[in-house]
Amino acid sequence: MTSFPHKHLLGIETLSAEDLTTILDLGERFGEIASRPIKKVPTLRGKTVINLFLEPSTRTRTSFEIAAKRLSADAVNISGSTSSTVKGETLLDTAQNLDAMGPDIVVIRHGQAGAAAMLAKHIRASVVNAGDGAHEHPTQALLDCSTIRAHKGTIAGLTVAICGDITHSRVARSDIHALSKLGATVRVAGPRTLLPVGIEALGATAFHRIEPALEGADVIIMLRIQKERFGTPLFPNTREYSRYFGLNARRLELARPDAIVMHPGPINRGVELDPAIADGPRAVILDQVARGVAIRMAVLYLLGGGAPDPL
Amino acid sequence: MSPRRPPPDADLIERREILDEAGMARALKRMAYELVERVGHEGDAIYLVGIRTGGAHLAVRLADLIRASGDVPKPTLGAVDISLYRDDVFRGLPKPEIGPTDLPEPLDGRTVVLVDDVLFTGRTIRAAMDVLGDYGRPRVVKLAALVDRGRRELPIQPDVVGVTVQTAAAESVRVMLKERGETDRVVLRERRA
Numbered sequence: 001m002t003s004f005p006h007k008h009l010l011g012i013e014t015l016s017a018e019d020l021t022t023i024l025d026l027g028e029r030f031g032e033i034a035s036r037p038i039k040k041v042p043t044l045r046g047k048t049v050i051n052l053f054l055e056p057s058t059r060t061r062t063s064f065e066i067a068a069k070r071l072s073a074d075a076v077n078i079s080g081s082t083s084s085t086v087k088g089e090t091l092l093d094t095a096q097n098l099d100a101m102g103p104d105i106v107v108i109r110h111g112q113a114g115a116a117a118m119l120a121k122h123i124r125a126s127v128v129n130a131g132d133g134a135h136e137h138p139t140q141a142l143l144d145c146s147t148i149r150a151h152k153g154t155i156a157g158l159t160v161a162i163c164g165d166i167t168h169s170r171v172a173r174s175d176i177h178a179l180s181k182l183g184a185t186v187r188v189a190g191p192r193t194l195l196p197v198g199i200e201a202l203g204a205t206a207f208h209r210i211e212p213a214l215e216g217a218d219v220i221i222m223l224r225i226q227k228e229r230f231g232t233p234l235f236p237n238t239r240e241y242s243r244y245f246g247l248n249a250r251r252l253e254l255a256r257p258d259a260i261v262m263h264p265g266p267i268n269r270g271v272e273l274d275p276a277i278a279d280g281p282r283a284v285i286l287d288q289v290a291r292g293v294a295i296r297m298a299v300l301y302l303l304g305g306g307a308p309d310p311l
Numbered sequence: 312m313s314p315r316r317p318p319p320d321a322d323l324i325e326r327r328e329i330l331d332e333a334g335m336a337r338a339l340k341r342m343a344y345e346l347v348e349r350v351g352h353e354g355d356a357i358y359l360v361g362i363r364t365g366g367a368h369l370a371v372r373l374a375d376l377i378r379a380s381g382d383v384p385k386p387t388l389g390a391v392d393i394s395l396y397r398d399d400v401f402r403g404l405p406k407p408e409i410g411p412t413d414l415p416e417p418l419d420g421r422t423v424v425l426v427d428d429v430l431f432t433g434r435t436i437r438a439a440m441d442v443l444g445d446y447g448r449p450r451v452v453k454l455a456a457l458v459d460r461g462r463r464e465l466p467i468q469p470d471v472v473g474v475t476v477q478t479a480a481a482e483s484v485r486v487m488l489k490e491r492g493e494t495d496r497v498v499l500r501e502r503r504a
Contacts, residue, residue: 002407002408002409029392029410029411032412036445036446037447038445038446040445041395041396041445042441043396301395
């Protein structure tokens with residue numbers, strides 16, 4: 001029997017390794033549905049999922065929408081520009097109004113850390129965090145783990161290098177939590193200005209140059225510079241950034257010969273990632289996207305009952 | 312409507328044996344012969360689809376027996392998992408493990424035989440038929456069950472049955488299979504008083 005004793009998915013930090021494995025195992029099963037002639041199962045028929053995206057997103061919002069629809073739930077999408085937040089309504093008011101319409105799950109992306117957790121305290125629906133500021137992006141970490149497990153067989157014992165703008169990356173935080181809970185060694189690398197002090201407390205080893213982080217790595221996760229999250233420049237220019245921290249063929253050779261290259265998207269081609277690598281045989285970036293749908297189906301399925309199993 | 316929660320194993324006592332090892336072997340053999348006779352000579356090979364988990368094991372055994380009978384084409388073997396098609400997914404029951412659905416050949420135009428271990432309310436069969444519908448359009452779908460314990464809640468009837476038993480609602484029928492590391496037998500159990 002599958003048990004998942006949580007009403008919400010707010011972050012990876014509060015989940016156990018067993019919870020993560022439950023979602024990953026289910027994700028593998030749900031992946032098969034995409035290959036069926038009718039890519040839909042009736043499981044969440046009659047359930048309503050609201051995707052409340054108050055920050056730009058293509059991949060994650062579409063992925064959640066497809067996941068909900070493949071499970072036969074009704075999906076309603078609200079994005080920043082169409083919501084009443086532009087008329088001055090607070091997030092809490094928006095959420096409580098939506099909650100009054102009786103959704104079963106609210107998926108929220110918001111620029112402020114803790115937005116999902118705040119919502120979870122005040123509404124009846126289950127809340128899924130689809131990215132809150134620079135805090136967490138749990139379903140991205142889960143789909144990253146799913147991709148790694150599919151290509152490497154297991155996660156325990158692997159060395160994973162996460163490179164780029166660590167400071168502003170919720171993906172990095174969720175990845176570090178998930179990968180270390182599942183037994184991987186995690187390295188983070190970036191310029192001092194983009195590497196938060198004390199990141200080691202999460203269980204990662206920090207490097208101020210990319211080369212030592214790549215040395216012998218099984219998995220490389222490249223991150224985008226999140227310029228929208230900082231005002232004053234934190235490095236001279238993108239050309240120089242690329243010269244010191246971009247992943248190119250020469251640097252890729254430092255990693256294990258069978259290392260895979262991942263990126264949560266969107267990619268800034270030629271900045272953090274050489275286009276030849278992004279399109280090359282080592283990149284599994286589109287596989288990540290495909291697995292995202294299955295992982296989100298697993299999450300919606302587990303939360304879709306509205307409450308944990310009363311056992 | 313409250314969900315039917317199977318009582319935990321510890322609360323059940325065995326009341327009588329419905330089939331022993333030899334009895335189960337005989338019942339399966341007879342079922343295989345009946346299937347060959349009824350649908351074995353209609354067009355393509357029989358497409359056996361077991362319902363996970365018990366029915367899938369029995370489908371493998373029936374396929375072997377049909378193959379051994381020699382006078383029909385080698386049956387196609389598939390399995391379906393109905394967890395995502397249940398009508399009680401969110402009624403507070405623990406969620407079952409989801410097994411793979413494996414239908415190696417298209418269902419269109421085929422003679423499909425759904426195989427289940429115990430036929431009870433008919434809700435499992437209803438869900439299995441929904442799964443089949445999402446994969447294709449069989450020419451005909453038949454139902455084979457090792458045990459028919461009655462008490463149907465939907466208008467569903469089996470075509471081939473190993474053994475029929477009258478049961479009370481509080482009783483439970485358990486099929487033990489060597490594939491799960493047990494000795495082949497079927498027992499009727501009831502809740503400890």
